[in-house]
Amino acid sequence: MLQKRIEQELAGVHEKGLARRITDLQYEDAVTAKDAAGKRYLVFSSNNYLGLTFDERVRRAASEAALRCGSGSTGARLTTGGVTEASALERDLARFKHGEAALLFNTGYMTNLGVLYGLARPGDVIFSDELNHASIIDGCRISKAQVVVYKHKDAADLETKLQSVQVSPGGVRFIVTDGVFSMDGDICDLPALVQLKEQYGCVLMVDDAHAVGVIGADGAGTASYYHLPDTIDLQAGTLSKSLASVGGYVVARAEVIEYLKNKSRPFIFSTFLSPADVAAAHAALRILEQEAPRLMARLARNTRLVRDGLAAAGLPVVPGNTPIVPVLAGEAGRATAIDFKLRGAGILLSAIRPPTVAPGASRLRFTVTAGHTEEQLRYAVVKLTEAWNEIR
Numbered sequence: 001m002l003q004k005r006i007e008q009e010l011a012g013v014h015e016k017g018l019a020r021r022i023t024d025l026q027y028e029d030a031v032t033a034k035d036a037a038g039k040r041y042l043v044f045s046s047n048n049y050l051g052l053t054f055d056e057r058v059r060r061a062a063s064e065a066a067l068r069c070g071s072g073s074t075g076a077r078l079t080t081g082g083v084t085e086a087s088a089l090e091r092d093l094a095r096f097k098h099g100e101a102a103l104l105f106n107t108g109y110m111t112n113l114g115v116l117y118g119l120a121r122p123g124d125v126i127f128s129d130e131l132n133h134a135s136i137i138d139g140c141r142i143s144k145a146q147v148v149v150y151k152h153k154d155a156a157d158l159e160t161k162l163q164s165v166q167v168s169p170g171g172v173r174f175i176v177t178d179g180v181f182s183m184d185g186d187i188c189d190l191p192a193l194v195q196l197k198e199q200y201g202c203v204l205m206v207d208d209a210h211a212v213g214v215i216g217a218d219g220a221g222t223a224s225y226y227h228l229p230d231t232i233d234l235q236a237g238t239l240s241k242s243l244a245s246v247g248g249y250v251v252a253r254a255e256v257i258e259y260l261k262n263k264s265r266p267f268i269f270s271t272f273l274s275p276a277d278v279a280a281a282h283a284a285l286r287i288l289e290q291e292a293p294r295l296m297a298r299l300a301r302n303t304r305l306v307r308d309g310l311a312a313a314g315l316p317v318v319p320g321n322t323p324i325v326p327v328l329a330g331e332a333g334r335a336t337a338i339d340f341k342l343r344g345a346g347i348l349l350s351a352i353r354p355p356t357v358a359p360g361a362s363r364l365r366f367t368v369t370a371g372h373t374e375e376q377l378r379y380a381v382v383k384l385t386e387a388w389n390e391i392r
């Protein structure tokens with residue numbers, strides 16, 4: 001039975017042009033990689049927004065930690081898996097995000113599972129933006145709370161639902177949103193969410209995975225961008241994007257963090273990050289704290305160059321001001337064909353297709369980093385425009 005089901009579903013995936021494939025890459029610097037056959041690519045689809053994966057200080061911190069403390073953490077944090085630097089990183093993350101305390105998880109994905117599964121339970125209601133990241137959707141599912149999806153960034157729809165959905169006695173209402181949405185690159189309407197959270201007595205969770213190092217003058221993400229410190233109850237994030245490593249974290253009141261340490265199964269039952277992962281993220285965070293103005297200015301300049309270049313060439317760019325620049329291609333087949341053509345020209349720029357986005361909303365997702373040179377960005381704009389006009 002299983003074999004038959006797998007065969008049928010795989011055939012469907014191939015027929016629709018939705019088959020996914022893995023290209024193993026080896027990076028040579030923050031924006032250049034080669035594949036197993038030795039072909040070189042300029043990468044415009046990574047989340048390495050500040051280009052810090054190749055910063056000498058970050059790499060040195062990772063390698064020295066591995067040499068000094070071993071290659072793996074050997075266990076979960078509550079057993080043998082401690083890495084001393086983890087607590088220091090948590091303190092620094094909490095300070096950077098203007099919160100009381102932080103807890104590290106193994107990935108951003110596990111952070112959302114760990115927080116939502118840890119805090120929400122049957123009888124609670126989670127109000128979730130329809131374009132939230134898959135890890136939030138999965139966190140909602142395993143929490144077994146009631147999930148109410150509201151229209152993307154639509155405060156009026158959220159309010160209608162807050163009024164009409166009853167919570168059981170003792171139940172808690174959560175509002176959960178991405179800070180910067182991963183597929184459209186737009187920013188949540190934090191002031192409206194804060195107002196609703198206060199009016200209706202909800203707990204507000206914002207996932208700043210794509211926001212840290214990207215928005216806010218100090219790179220601290222959504223609350224900083226809107227000049228609304230201390231308004232978000234749960235700030236989730238990742239160490240894998242601007243912070244150039246792997247791992248995730250949540251910042252919240254100290255008591256909430258204490259609770260998660262005791263109750264969050266994804267935290268409790270998985271081997272902790274390696275010393276090198278923690279050290280790299282910590283070094284990247286220090287750099288971001290010290291050099292945010294320089295790094296953010298570079299990222300903003302590069303973002304403008306690409307957004308203006310593509311718009312001037314007449315491509316349908318989703319408007320915005322973040323380095324996630326989606327270009328709407330329509331059908332999956334067209335997005336795939338453009339992607340393929342660009343690979344030939346040595347450019348990696350991912351085609352995003354269903355089920356990640358809605359049918360007919362396939363797109364090329366151009367991500368800009370502070371590590372790209374002006375020449376590299378101009379080249380990519382020219383090549384994308386050429387492929388765009390050639391493939392109709």
Ligand SMILES: *Cc1c(COP(=O)(O)O)cnc(C)c1O
Nearest residue numbers: 107108109133182207209238240
């Ligand atoms: C990337 C991302 C995650 C997952 O983070 P990982 O560290 O890659 O697991 C979670 N939420 C959002 C909004 C993301 O963009």
